Amino acid sequence: AKEQGRNNVQFFTAAMNAAAAERMTLETELRTALDEQQFVLHYQPQVETQSQQLCAVEALIRWQHPTRGLVPPMRFIPIAEETGMIEAIGAWVLDEACRQLAEWRQAGMRVSRMAVNLSACQLRSPNLIAQVQATLKRHRLDRGDLELEITETTAMANPEHAIAQLHGLRESGVLLAIDDFGTGYSSLAYLKRLPIQTLKLDRSFVRDIETDPNDAAISAATLALAHSMGLKVVAEGVETEGQRHFLATHRCDVLQGYMFGKPEPAEIWLARWQAAAAQ
Ligand code: C2E
Numbered sequence: 116a117k118e119q120g121r122n123n124v125q126f127f128t129a130a131m132n133a134a135a136a137e138r139m140t141l142e143t144e145l146r147t148a149l150d151e152q153q154f155v156l157h158y159q160p161q162v163e164t165q166s167q168q169l170c171a172v173e174a175l176i177r178w179q180h181p182t183r184g185l186v187p188p189m190r191f192i193p194i195a196e197e198t199g200m201i202e203a204i205g206a207w208v209l210d211e212a213c214r215q216l217a218e219w220r221q222a223g224m225r226v227s228r229m230a231v232n233l234s235a236c237q238l239r240s241p242n243l244i245a246q247v248q249a250t251l252k253r254h255r256l257d258r259g260d261l262e263l264e265i266t267e268t269t270a271m272a273n274p275e276h277a278i279a280q281l282h283g284l285r286e287s288g289v290l291l292a293i294d295d296f297g298t299g300y301s302s303l304a305y306l307k308r309l310p311i312q313t314l315k316l317d318r319s320f321v322r323d324i325e326t327d328p329n330d331a332a333i334s335a336a337t338l339a340l341a342h343s344m345g346l347k348v349v350a351e352g353v354e355t356e357g358q359r360h361f362l363a364t365h366r367c368d369v370l371q372g373y374m375f376g377k378p379e380p381a382e383i384w385l386a387r388w389q390a391a392a393a394q
């Protein structure tokens with residue numbers, strides 16, 4: 116048994132070293148990824164619950180790694196946050212998403228707004244508001260064209276500072292959404308002080324909304340609360356007709372999930388729109 120224990124320890128240490136080495140490799144490669152234009156944005160539709168019309172798209176970053184293929188954000192965004200690289204990556208995402216919205220509109224596509232995820236580092240940055248204003252101006256976007264999504268945890272990290280930053284963004288004409296709502300611990304008193312327009316109900320509640328009475332209760336309560344505060348609700352991760360039906364019954368405003376479309380590259384959006392327009 117002792118021998119086996121030692122083997123386990125050795126195995127564990129080797130696995131840890133491999134994970135640490137892998138992380139360092141990723142970190143090094145991440146440093147060149149921006150310069151080499153290895154990032155790409157995919158766009159996922161958000162639809163109005165009643166009409167099922169497209170009302171917004173969310174930009175989601177992917178890393179087109181020369182050998183690893185498409186790396187999902189969960190593999191590299193945390194590293195980018197820890198190393199500070201997220202500042203540059205986040206600035207690129209913001210610019211690229213706004214540029215894309217302007218380009219689509221020029222091509223005649225109707226997309227009413229672009230949603231972009233903002234990291235904790237970006238929210239802390241003293242340059243954020245000026246950067247957002249400059250980006251909107253560069254691409255000639257108007258008030259209401261851009262929605263920034265901030266996770267509940269990010270908004271809670273330094274509440275007073277977050278509130279000040281969000282007010283600045285709001286005054287610049289940006290719409291604000293709280294992402295992954297329900298996974299953090301924000302108090303109602305605090306939520307009331309945030310100048311937000313939208314809550315995004317986390318996918319973890321939507322998944323079992325039909326079968327788990329707790330998830331159903333939390334979702335229904337979130338919808339009622341949000342509406343009573345004058346906020347819109349976007350449900351994440353809607354995959355089935357049953358989920359859609361529950362959310363529609365509880366007057367969820369906007370739906371997002373594989374049922375309505377997976378995140379896809381800009382070219383596919385344009386091609387689909389052109390095909391539809393040609394009919
Ligand atoms: P998120 O902002 O909560 O984005 C939703 C995630 O759920 C996306 O994963 C999306 O592809 C996935 N999803 C959407 N609909 C469904 C569905 O019906 N079923 C399932 N199973 N999944 C669905 P993705 O693209 O891998 O992004 C993961 C997270 O990475 C995002 O979560 C966000 O926190 C972060 N992220 C993505 N892009 C960016 C970015 O540009 N900047 C920052 N700071 N974070 C980003």
Ligand code: CA
Nearest residue numbers: 173232264294
């Ligand atoms: Ca999001």
Ligand code: CA
Nearest residue numbers: 294295315351
């Ligand atoms: Ca989310």
Ligand code: CA
Nearest residue numbers: 295317318351
């Ligand atoms: Ca999430």
